[in-house]
Structures are given as structure tokens and as C-alpha cells.
Amino acid sequence: MPATRVVVNIPGEDAYNVRVGAGVLDALGSSMRGVPVLADARQVLVITDANVGPLYLARAKASLAQAGYRVSDICVPAGEEAKSLTVLGEVLEPMAALALERDCVVVALGGGCVGDLAGFAAATYMRGVQVVQVPTTLLSMVDSSVGGKTGVNLSAGKNLVGAFKQPAFVCADTEVLATLPPREWACGCGEVAKTALIDGDEFFFWLSDQASAVVDRQPDAVSEAIARCVVFKADVVAQDKTESRGVRECLNYGHTLAHAIEKISGYGTYSHGHAVAEGMRFAARMGMRLADMPVELAQAQGQLLDDLGLPELGWEASPAQVLDVMKRDKKARHGQVRFVCLHDVGQWRLQDVADGVILEELEEYFAQKRR
Numbered sequence: 001m002p003a004t005r006v007v008v009n010i011p012g013e014d015a016y017n018v019r020v021g022a023g024v025l026d027a028l029g030s031s032m033r034g035v036p037v038l039a040d041a042r043q044v045l046v047i048t049d050a051n052v053g054p055l056y057l058a059r060a061k062a063s064l065a066q067a068g069y070r071v072s073d074i075c076v077p078a079g080e081e082a083k084s085l086t087v088l089g090e091v092l093e094p095m096a097a098l099a100l101e102r103d104c105v106v107v108a109l110g111g112g113c114v115g116d117l118a119g120f121a122a123a124t125y126m127r128g129v130q131v132v133q134v135p136t137t138l139l140s141m142v143d144s145s146v147g148g149k150t151g152v153n154l155s156a157g158k159n160l161v162g163a164f165k166q167p168a169f170v171c172a173d174t175e176v177l178a179t180l181p182p183r184e185w186a187c188g189c190g191e192v193a194k195t196a197l198i199d200g201d202e203f204f205f206w207l208s209d210q211a212s213a214v215v216d217r218q219p220d221a222v223s224e225a226i227a228r229c230v231v232f233k234a235d236v237v238a239q240d241k242t243e244s245r246g247v248r249e250c251l252n253y254g255h256t257l258a259h260a261i262e263k264i265s266g267y268g269t270y271s272h273g274h275a276v277a278e279g280m281r282f283a284a285r286m287g288m289r290l291a292d293m294p295v296e297l298a299q300a301q302g303q304l305l306d307d308l309g310l311p312e313l314g315w316e317a318s319p320a321q322v323l324d325v326m327k328r329d330k331k332a333r334h335g336q337v338r339f340v341c342l343h344d345v346g347q348w349r350l351q352d353v354a355d356g357v358i359l360e361e362l363e364e365y366f367a368q369k370r371r
């Protein structure tokens with residue numbers, strides 16, 4: 001299957017390409033030379049993690065060196081451990097020690113954790129240098145590498161510090177997905193399902209039909225799922241780059257509970273995508289109670305998640321603690337938690353939910369798990 005290209009054209013930003021295809025990693029350097037803001041750069045810093053580095057760093061570096069870049073690299077811990085202020089410091093100090101100048105380029109080679117950390121390092125080093133995202137997980141190809149949200153976690157909650165920093169280029173080599181463990185595959189499917197549900201009927205029915213092909217990693221289905229997600233996300237971000245116009249919040253469907261699950265259970269216990277899937281199931285409770293979500297839609301969503309290998313999670317916490325963490329969510333206003341609720345596929349609204357209602361629904365949700 002030939003590589004595909006999606007152009008992300010956000011007002012006020014340089015347009016950038018998302019290149020998706022088998023083997024595109026080997027053309028990373030030459031592709032970057034074709035991007036005007038990267039063409040004259042000399043220094044490249046590749047940031048990767050302890051799992052991805054041994055698998056793909058040599059290939060990335062060879063391609064970059066062949067294109068004439070002087071390449072250094074830094075390896076960070078795998079997973080959420082990398083998304084901390086401590087690790088951010090452990091990246092920024094060596095950047096200065098390497099004497100990287102303002103025209104250097106940071107290349108994020110890894111999943112969403114590397115991408116969020118490296119993007120934030122690029123946003124802050126010398127007040128901002130270019131970043132190229134090279135996503136290596138399904139989740140990062142369908143979601144995190146595009147749109148410019150970067151950042152790290154605080155002990156109070158997920159992604160509580162960060163910056164909007166659009167990449168100059170995104171290089172998604174679908175071949176590297178072959179080494180992705182099954183848990184991480186399902187995790188990516190969580191964000192694919194989210195995107196289909198907020199996009200509309202066409203994507204939702206396609207995904208419902210193709211769920212087993214996606215689970216089995218059939219190349220055509222996987223490439224199509226990635227392309228559909230990127231096209232949709234690019235359109236949303238182009239309308240609302242900084243989530244300030246009431247459009248981008250849709251990408252947060254399922255995330256109100258998801259981020260609470262991730263924080264309370266200890267980052268990394270449940271993957272982000274599994275938490276998002278659970279969060280969509282919980283958001284359906286809110287949707288049915290407060291936002292005209294038909295029960296049939298909640299059932300269809302549940303079926304899709306089951307079919308994608310995302311069963312309900314067996315986690316538990318005190319409702320009061322969950323509510324407390326939810327109040328740190330970036331969608332909350334004046335202490336009021338707000339959920340993205342669906343009233344049809346592709347039709348959503350941001351719903352204020354009273355504390356008492358959240359507590360009641362959490363009680364019932366946990367009670368149902370115990371039955």
C-alpha cells in the first residue's frame with residue numbers, strides 16, 4: 001500500500017504533513033529536508049524510550065545522518081514515567097550540554113508518552129525549537145502525534161503542565177507497529193473508537209464492520225483507521241487549536257473519568273486507551289441521564305469496545321476521591337465538572353454535571369462491577 005499524506009493546516013501555524021505508510025521511517029531525513037523550516041537545520045536530537053530505542057533508533061539515526069543532520073539522542077524511561085517534570089529536566093539539561101542551538105530539531109521517536117514529553121521539551125528549550133513527531137504506537141499514530149498538545153503529569157493530575165506545540169512534520173511508519181504488544185494495540189483502539197464515535201456515522205459504521213480486521217492488524221484496515229483518525233483530528237484542531245472555541249473538547253470524550261482512573265490507580269497501571277474506553281462507558285451514563293443519549297447508542301458503543309478488545313475494567317476507588325480528581329480536569333469551570341456527552345454518533349455537547357449526580361452514578365457504577 002503506498003504511503004498517504006494528510007496536510008494539517010491550522011490558522012496561524014505552518015501547515016505540516018502527516019506521512020503514513022510502510023517503511024517511511026527510512027526516508028525520515030530526506031522528508032525533513034523537504035520541509036522549509038527544517039531544511040537548513042544542522043543539529044537533530046532524537047528523544048526515544050527504553051523499549052523503542054533498541055528497536056528503531058539506529059534506523060532513524062541512519063536516515064537523519066544520510067540527510068546531513070548531526071544527530072544526538074537521549075533515551076528516557078518507557079511509559080508514563082517519562083511524563084514528569086523530573087524527566088523533563090533530564091532532557092533539557094543535556095540539550096544545553098550538547099550546545100543545541102535555536103535552529104535544532106527535536107525528533108520524538110516513540111509512543112504518546114515520548115511525544116508529549118519531547119514536544120514539551122521542544123516547546124520550552126530556548127523558548128521553542130522545531131519538533132518532528134515519529135509515532136511508534138497505534139495510539140500515537142491516530143491521536144497524540146497530531147494537534148500539538150504536549151506536556152507532562154503533575155502529582156495532582158494528568159497533563160496538568162504543558163504547551164501547544166505543533167510539529168513541523170509527522171512520520172508514521174506502520175511497519176513498526178509489528179512489534180507493539182497486544183495491550184498497547186488495544187490501547188490505541190480505544191482512541192480509534194473515540195474518534196469514530198465523535199466523528200460520525202460513516203466512520204462509526206466502518207469501524208463497527210472492520211473491528212475484527214483492526215484487532216487482527218490487517219494492514220489495509222489499520223492504514224485506513226489511522227488516516228480517518230488523522231483527517232478528523234486535523235479538521236477539529238484547525239477549527240480550535242487551543243481548545244478555546246468549544247470545538248476541540250470533543251477529542252476529550254471519555255477522558256474525564258479516564259484521567260481520574262490513570263491518576264488514582266498509579267499512572268501506567270491501566271493504559272490511557274483502556275482508561276478512555278472505560279471513560280466512554282461512564283460518559284454514556286451521564287449522556288443517558290442528562291443529554292438525550294439513546295440507550296441503543298450506549299449499547300452500540302459498548303459492543304464496539306468489546307469487539308475492539310476493550311472489556312470493562314475491574315477497578316474501584318472511593319467516589320469522593322474520583323470526584324475530587326475530576327475537579328482538576330481542564331474542562332471543569334468554577335469547580336463544576338463537565339463531561340463530553342453524545343446524543344448521537346458525531347453529535348456531542350459539553351454537559352455540566354452536579355457533584356451529587358456524579359457521586360450517585362459512581363456509586364451505581366462501582367456497585368454494578370461488584371455484582
Ligand SMILES: NC(=O)c1ccc[n+]([C@@H]2O[C@H](COP(=O)([O-])OP(=O)(O)OC[C@H]3O[C@@H](n4cnc5c(N)ncnc54)[C@H](O)[C@@H]3O)[C@@H](O)[C@H]2O)c1
Pocket residue numbers: 049050051052055078079080083110111112113114116136137138139140143144145146147148149150159176177178179180181184187188191271272273
Ligand atoms: N498529545 C495528545 O494529543 C495525546 C493524545 C492521546 C494520548 N496522549 C498521551 O499519550 C500517552 C499514551 O501514549 P501511548 O499509548 O503511545 O503509550 P506509550 O508511549 O507509553 O507507549 C506504550 C508502550 O509501548 C512501547 N512501544 C512504543 N512503540 C513501540 C513499538 N513500535 N514496538 C514495541 N513497543 C513499543 C513503549 O515503550 C511503551 O512501553 C498518554 O500519556 C496520553 O495521555 C496524548
Ligand SMILES: O=C(O)C(=O)C[C@@H](O)[C@H](O)[C@H](O)COP(=O)(O)O
Pocket residue numbers: 143147149158159191243248251252255330
Ligand atoms: O488532542 C486533544 O485535544 C485531545 O484531547 C486528545 C486526547 O486523546 C489526549 O488524551 C489529550 O492529551 C487529552 O488532553 P487534556 O487536555 O485533557 O490533557
Ligand SMILES: [Zn+2]
Pocket residue numbers: 143191255272276
Ligand atoms: Zn486521549
